Amino acid sequence: MSSASRSSDLLGHFAHVDTLVEAITAAQANAYEVCDVYSPVPVEAAQALISPGRSPVRFVTFAGGLCGLVGGMGLAIITSLIWNLVVAGKPITAVVPFMVVGFEATILIGAISTLLGMLIFAQLPYRRFPTPAYRASFSRDRFGLWLRCAPEQVEAVQRLLEEAGAEKVEVLSIAQGGRS
């Protein structure tokens, strides 16, 4: 029997960011599993707590930008070599004007790569959304914290959420193996 099949899930509803952050900190300090956090706005402090590592998207952005620079310069150089267009005695492959193409392609491909990297690493679009713990109010004016614990810890977790400032705590009945 897996550990998930012997666990219980609780959902805390919060009205304020600081109480949410406090609850996440307390849950992590007590080694309860934080399954998910819901918020209508980006909360950097909560994000830093649930995924403290640095995002790998930046490598995708860098690679994309580099490809854009090489591609943009390459495109300008190769087309100029194929279709010689001599302007005012300037060299056929001139770095000065080609930098513009290279710069624009760096930005374009870098931005597209960032979007794709973000979608891939965030596993978006998430096909199983809404999750069992999602509530419509989490897209409006409330914050949600979904915790998983052993069945004998339910009361302790409930107390922890309430002490942190949860307005309401739900014990979820989720088919085991739900997203974590």
Added chain:
Amino acid sequence: MKHAQLFADVLAMRDKVHSPRDKSVSLALGLCGAIGLLLAFAGGSPGAGWLALLVATTMTIGVAAVGVVFAAIFHITAARWGRPFQRFAEAGVALMPLGLICLLALVLGGHAWLPWLQVDHLTGGKHAWLVRGFWDVRVLLTLVCTYALSLTFVYYAWRRDFCLGEVRAAFTGRLGAWLGRGITDAEREMARCTRRLDVLAPAVIIVYALAFSFLAFDLIMALEPDWYSTLFGAWYFISHLFVGLAAIVLITTVLWRRLSLERFVSMPRQRDLATLLFAFCLVHMDFFWSQFLTIWYAHLPEFTFYLIDRTLDPALPYHHLTWPALAAFFFIPFGTLLFRRVKSSRLLLSAVAIIAISGVLLARFIEAAPALLTLDSPSVTGLFLPLAATALVALGVIGVAIPLYQRLLTSIPLMPLSDEVFLATQTHEEHP
């Protein structure tokens, strides 16, 4: 009261602005400036004195103006992240008297350094524009009008704070008494100040761009009376915005520990400031490149000589400075600010800011020097004295600016306490 602790913390900050070492640092820098002026005017390099004064003046008048421009930008965009930096930017107005004095010295000594006075035949209709008297009034009036508008903006921004009783009680000096005079209905007065700021903020930005474009044409571009570029003004005012932002980075770093700024500026906010510095580094280069590209493509002798003299000509020493200047104002800031570690470290960020400011200073030197200096040889050593004198005079200006700036900082609340946007950031702001 809702924000009692916040108010108490902010009002207590003014006592920590000064440090015992400030006076000696200021004196040492001032001494550097005096030595620089002496070297420049009596060092035997003709034109070096006016060159050093011109470069220092352009930097000073720019830094004095751009702080208010940033405050206006923060106001228009309701930038939550920028609020803790707002007062440090606005206090740049403390340098305005110094900038005006330097400009006045340049105007009074114009007959000794303005190269177009020696030109018999000015081309392109410039004979009507570059006329002594008209030029004097124009540069002084442009700067005075810009400063007057900026001061009006900061007056309303600070007066709004002085509508709060706690602020009026804490700042009872002359400036405080003037800012807080005649306030009977505080809420109504605060609303009036906010309405005035709404109107003045866009005006400050537009007038700054126009005025500093004209100052660029008159103070720097006119040094080569046969050369012109319509983009030169934009390149000049953008470079001052870049320098101003780098100066804000430096100031907050110096004052960080003294004022316990971590209470107001979280790490994400510091990175926001660094990201904006990176953005201005790109915009600055963009304006440079746009100008360079069109001159390079057109390849017309009446335009290219300006660039050739400063970047290529082996008969002149200035090409030795071109790459160091480009590296300092673009390549180094661009390459380093890509990294999160640099943006997160105040020390590294300050080092980048110093390099960027030095790069713009060097660019200004390269722009002005060929028209003002008379050099005997193309050797780079001939440039040593004028360059060293310019750097020393710039340090001297910083030495004079420090006490002026600090004195102003002790006369106003260091955070915009009447600003709803700032108060909102302090209520629910993240402080990891």
